[in-house]
Amino acid sequence: TLALSAASRDDVIEGWPICPRLVSERHWSMRILWRPFGFSRRLLKVESCSITESESLIPLAWTSLTQKLRKAPGISLLGQQKRFSTMPKVETNERDSELFSPPSDVRGMTKLDRTAFKKTVTIPVLKVKKEIVNKLMRSLKRAALQRPGIKRVIEDAEDEESRLIMLDPYKMFTHDSFEKAELSILTQLNVKPQISKYNLELTYENFKTEEILKAVLPEGQDVTSGFSRVGHIAHLNLRDHQLPFKHLIGQVMIDKNPGITSVVNKINNIDNTYRNFQMEVLCGEENMMTK
Secondary structure (H helix, E strand, O other), X not given: OOEEEOOOHHHOOOOOOXXXXXXXXXXXXXXXXXXXXHOOOEEEEEEEEEOOOOHHHOOHHHHHHHHHHHHOOOOEEEOOOOEEEOOHHHHHHHHHHHHOOOOHHHOOOOXXXXXXXXXXXXXXXXXXXXXXXXXXXXXXXXXXXXXOOOOOEEEEOOEEEEEEEEEOOOOOOOHHHOOHHHHHHHHHOOOOOOEEEEXXXXXXXXXXXXXXXXXXXXXXXXXOOOOEEEOOEEEEOOOHHHHHHHHHHHHHHHHHOOOOOEEEEEOOOOOOOOOOOOEEEEEEOOOOOOO
16 A cells, blocks of 8 residues: 655645555655645655565556656656655755865854955866957856856956856866857857866955854854844844854954944843843944934
8 A cells, every 4th residue: 555645635646646556575665855847845755655566567657657756847766765856956055065165274263364264266267258258158157157256257367368257166177068059159159168277266255154154163053144133233142152253253244244333142031021132242333223
């Protein structure tokens, strides 16, 4: 028997079999994260499947279900365990965080030293004539580096008439990394698909608030990235493990959030009729008058 549980009646996929007979004597379960055509996610759980029939009794309907799941957007089949995953983007984000994360030696810093965040990374680049950059960039969206705060086109120190296009270091390795359509555009514009390496220096300004705090705070601890804002004041509710870093956190909040000139932390519970509480100024001006 095969039990199928769903968040709602809408989760049942019409026309797909519920009790297939399969190959050999086994018991197994699988979870499917279903996201049909960009709508809300559905979590289906298939469990308690008793497999007793011979190979000759495998229904074609179950085979059709497996084929449909393989083709369904947002679902990929992993290995022989029949597990389904929608996590390919997480791998990219994890790798991106490794390359574009602050240096490891800032861990434990309690007084902000912006110069300690300098880091050099190697990025693939494509050399092109400056007059075709705009036209070419529209066709290289997939291959180009997508990183906020970093220019995708920089000057070539050795050739004033050329520019260097920053490419995605996880997609672009050699000229074979270009797709057919991209190679066609390069040929039309008389650009050689030759990838070179460029040493890019990252500084404090290139890192996001969460990346900085994650690198500084003890590994595995929660990171403060959200806050309440009233005018020029940012209000935090720091936890105990964050308190040794409170002044650094306050300074980073001011640096990374234009318009904020004061960061405060609540230091006691609201226990009175007027719901006011004591605050500690972590960084910035002590002017608490705001509109």
